[in-house]
Amino acid sequence: MRKIGFVVDSTFGYNGKFASVVPLKVIIDNKEYVDGTIGEGILVDALKNNKSITTSQPSPNLFVQAFEHELEKYDYVICLTLSKTLSGTFNSANLAKDILEKENIIIIDTETVTEGALYIFEELLKLADEGKSLEEVLGEFKRIKANGSIIFSVDDLSTLVKGGRLGKISGIIGSLLRIKPILRFKEGVLTVEAKVRGLMSAFKYIIDQAKALVDHSNIVIRITYVDNRGYADQIYEMFKELNNDKIDVKIGGTLSPVVAAHIGLGGMGIYLAKV
Known part of the structure; x- marks a missing residue:
């Protein structure tokens, strides 16, 4: 025991x-919801309609x-x-x-x-x-x-900037020229690690990061997303196509509403770790 x-x-x-x-709690237009009980559709609707969204500890x-x-x-x-x-x-x-x-x-x-x-x-x-x-x-x-870190792929940095999780300069850069920003969160620090053009370039960047790790050890990959399961399925299949038994990859489901409120629509998180 x-x-x-x-x-x-x-x-x-x-x-x-x-x-x-x-x-934790999510507050949408001054109405409180308990994280873990709020329906996914409520938060997605709030993000789509640019409602006031805050979170509390x-x-x-x-x-x-x-x-x-x-x-x-x-x-x-x-x-x-x-x-x-x-x-x-x-x-x-x-x-x-x-x-x-x-x-x-x-x-x-x-x-x-x-x-x-x-x-x-x-x-x-x-x-x-x-x-x-x-x-x-x-x-x-x-x-x-x-041994681990999270890569976030986001469609728009404005949600992170508005929530104070990322500086305005990075947000402006990410919104230019249809750039898709790649963020890395490791040991408490969130940074814009790369800026690529288009979804497939973002996926390729993440796949390359996994390849670099698997050259040296077994790795675990956990995928989560805000609202677009199709994104998660697509990158999952790309990982499986590597056909490498040193990779343990799973889709974990949707992000917690508290986290999703800051990542924004189209956001996806991929946890990569050496075992």
Whole structure:
């Protein structure tokens, strides 16, 4: 029996029974929706109609409840959050730990988001189920985190700029000459890594990034998207056509509404990690 319980936030997209999930919120035209319960169509409609969309972090009290629930069953709790550079969720979790005054709660900034954060959690859960100690699990976290990053392909940078996640200059550059920007999110930093012309050029760039990794190790690829499943299916097939048994590729489904609200329509995230 494992001795470590887990708490994650709703941007992980985790729907299983082996962790407590603390939800963020999406606010559309001043109406609040709980992340993970809002229908995909509601957010997509809001993005298409340029409605006011904001997001908010969970209250510390929600983390207090989650920690107490996990501590009823486990000796330790590891709380994983999306990157603190994207949200105040990490800070809320730490406030909750201070309220409880318990040193057996460990708060971890994954420095990533969505499929990247979910993959990290799933790997740590496996280790805990194997009976690994807290120190061993935390040591593996550092290795897993360093080996992965997310590439975002977006149709329009304006949503990221409006939400304050990207500078205006980068947004202007990305909107020129039908450029399709490629963004990289690694260890808490979001940058415009490349600018290509057209969707197929974007796909080719991402495929080339995977090829460079697979030359040296096995890799995992997790695909997620905002509203266009066709994009995800298309790049999935391109990965499969590489016919390389060192590549483990899956489509994880739609992005969490909180994340999708900042990425925008046509957005897609591809998590690449060395195993």
